[in-house]
Amino acid sequence: MTDGLHLPPPRGEYRIITCIMPAGRGAEVLEALRRELGVVSTSLHHARGIGTQSLRHRVYSDEKQVLTAVVAAERGDEVFELIYFAAGLNLPHAGMVMMGRAFRAAGLESPLAAEDVQ
Numbered sequence: 001m002t003d004g005l006h007l008p009p010p011r012g013e014y015r016i017i018t019c020i021m022p023a024g025r026g027a028e029v030l031e032a033l034r035r036e037l038g039v040v041s042t043s044l045h046h047a048r049g050i051g052t053q054s055l056r057h058r059v060y061s062d063e064k065q066v067l068t069a070v071v072a073a074e075r076g077d078e079v080f081e082l083i084y085f086a087a088g089l090n091l092p093h094a095g096m097v098m099m100g101r102a103f104r105a106a107g108l109e110s111p112l113a114a115e116d117v118q
Helices: 026-037 073-086
Strands: 014-022 042-052 059-072 096-102
Touching: 014 026, 014 073, 026 042, 026 059, 026 073, 059 073, 073 096
Parallel strands: none
Antiparallel strands: 014 059, 014 096, 042 059
């Protein structure tokens, strides 16, 4: 009985990329995404957490920034790579980045002119 039902688009048309990085790097990563790839479908927020150091079992507080980007599936790998290096995640204990499939997303065209994205 699917007559007349509007089904969502197939999975995997978009990618959601989430990066947890040290506090203070987020603005630079957002600017790199906009300038180098024209990606404007991003959000950035501040987070604070408590953890323990495994060797000494000391409790510490740490501040991070969390960046989320939604991009077309075919652009996922290039955006992931830019975020990885721009956030400094190639250094030990710097953070993490994850990419998953989005069930659906609203398309957003960049309002930037072609000469602005360089």
